[in-house]
């Protein structure tokens with residue numbers, strides 16, 4: 155970890171209480187209780203349409219719950235000014251268009267916006283924090299490239315760097331590995347795990363159960379907008395639950411390289 159990436163406090167417990175979200179008469183999230191602790195990398199799992207993205211947006215304060223609340227260290231997220239919230243919580247979305255022709259470095263620098271005055275430009279500190287974030291995700295060589303010209307996987311890593319430049323207590327990621335090759339997937343998951351070890355609160359929506367089993371200590375499994383199981387990943391990802399939620403036969407072995415659970419499917 156680069157020095158610029160260290161966060162400043164050990165706070166960061168994020169809790170959703172009786173969270174529900176209804177839009178156009180559809181109840182997408184149905185009374186979810188969840189707690190995400192700093193230092194415990196957490197996977198948000200579930201089939202397509204289970205409500206993972208919606209829950210992440212609620213936990214980030216981007217969406218407002220229809221009922222229930224999200225608390226960060228006991229403070230209601232909705233009571234925080236949006237600038238304060240952005241200094242504490244960063245969301246990495248699945249795909250993000252910059253909307254204008256920005257260099258990759260400038261996209262990362264956007265992560266510093268919550269720390270800048272209304273008409274102030276980026277400080278030397280902002281530049282060095284953005285540079286460190288870019289290096290942390292292994293994208294230093296791409297600083298001067300037009301963001302729109304980057305591949306999906308490269309853009310995904312730039313978005314992760316932007317979130318790191320925010321120096322948040324809480325990092326929420328929506329399928330952070332879906333565009334990445336296998337080496338880059340493992341690199342990103344190792345980085346998230348090391349951020350967790352450094353005391354960040356990290357929660358990632360993932361489709362790959364084996365990435366969750368390998369790198370996440372805690373898992374929250376959703377189906378149809380509700381929590382089916384939550385707890386230590388190896389207790390959540392058991393064959394009976396996988397069968398019930400995903401409708402497939404699975405067995406859990408031991409990964410001979412890491413000793414972590416390895417899920418095989420038929």
Ligand SMILES: Nc1ncnc2c1ncn2[C@@H]1O[C@H](COP(=O)(O)OP(=O)(O)OP(=O)(O)O)[C@@H](O)[C@H]1O
Pocket residue numbers: 177178180182200201202203204205206207208209
């Ligand atoms: N504005 C909306 N109106 C009605 N339904 C919606 C709306 N937005 C999302 N949904 C539905 O809510 C459900 C949950 O969506 P969400 O994106 O949270 O699921 P997800 O678990 O992240 O799915 P995926 O794994 O496919 O990304 C889906 O069935 C989706 O079609």
